[in-house]
Amino acid sequence: EAQVTQNPRYLITVTGKKLTVTCSQNMNHEYMSWYRQDPGLGLRQIYYSMNVEVTDKGDVPEGYKVSRKEKRNFPLILESPSPNQTSLYFCASGRLFAGELFFGEGSRLTVL
């Protein structure tokens, strides 16, 4: 089954404790991206990657890091989480230049 898998789905952590949200896709997509969804703000792009070892900032990259060492994986790293990073995070993948994205089920993160 074609899918984008994110882990963990739910996480409560404390300020400053490094965490990683993993994302994996099994569709051999070149393009992967992270979004956050906040009330009244819709989906905002954090980082994206057009291929292995190629990553770029989206609209709200501050406080986040990403890496793309393998085509299927695109982890989102919060080195020192803060309460304003409490949000619902979505990973997505797609074929390059195709437009359509496939989304994971989301990871709800709470930073206390």
Place this chain on the structure above:
Amino acid sequence: DQQVKQNSPSLSVQEGRISILNCDYTNSMFDYFLWYKKYPAEGPTFLISISSIKDKNEDGRFTVFLNKSAKHLSLHIVPSQPGDSAVYFCAASRSGYALNFGKGTSLLVTP
């Protein structure tokens, strides 16, 4: 600056009637437009798309209309069903690059 705007945060429609969701964009370089549907506790799922070379695309009960001169697109759902109740996101891209999303419109279809 928001390049894709959905000015109606919510919409309520009776079952069987038409639902019309609107979206405006500011970047004339956008050439591909999509609608996504999102249920609570799930990721957005692709619904329908349209290329800038077209002005209409249909898929069953869903039709998307594009008015390039007005930089406006709309999603029509006919007839609306209770299962259509969800948040609908409009998105736009340029040459297949990063999707820019609107803030979403929450549709409620009442029996």
